[in-house]
Amino acid sequence: MSSDVIRTLKWVFGKGGLIEEYKRQEQMLEETPKSVASMTRIFAPQISRDFPGMNLEQFEALAQQQLVAALQAVSAGNLESVARASDELKEQVSRQIEGNRAAGVRETYEQIRIHQTEISNYEKKNGTCVITFQSAVEHYHYKEKAGKIIWGYKDRKLQTKYNMELLYVQDAAQQTEGNAFGLNCPNCGAPMKGLGQQICEYCGSPVVPVDTRVWRMVRFSEVDYHHV
Incomplete structure (x- = not known):
């Protein structure tokens, strides 16, 4: 040699x-935490002009709290931790839980830590305003089936990012079938025709009209991750 x-x-x-x-x-x-798309300096003044006196730090805290609660709900396999969340968020979490259950999978999020949160987008359309917060998140995230790890690691942290969308309805009259933001029956999931609809036309169950006077978190999504 x-x-x-x-x-x-x-x-x-x-x-x-x-x-x-x-x-x-x-x-x-x-x-190393992920870098977030920070547009806070651009969008915060716009939001303040549209909603004078709005405390963005409180809404940032709300988005973070509800993200953690949603991940905890998936881990627990029930909606207890998101009981006071919006119908849209509960529906999303419920779909993830039911999907795991149908596949015989247990999905776990542990030691969730949020490093940084910034506004990444602000959009007004169809009578709604949507603020998107983006958070750099650290946690252990893995899936088990029949006692075996099929995705992720129990002993390696995952650095990732999540988007959290907060919705406010400015003009309920524009919220009609086809352009409404996440309007579905909380019982059967059928599309709703408007914010004031009281009875689902598909399953006939009563529906509590959406409160258009408050901001609510309606969706979260993972946008980047790296398992090492």
């Missing part, structure tokens, strides 16, 4: 070699 080959092997398997460097990179990725 040539001296060049020997030197290469020593470098690869030595303390300063590729293996040690790979381990360092793994550790760095596991501990």
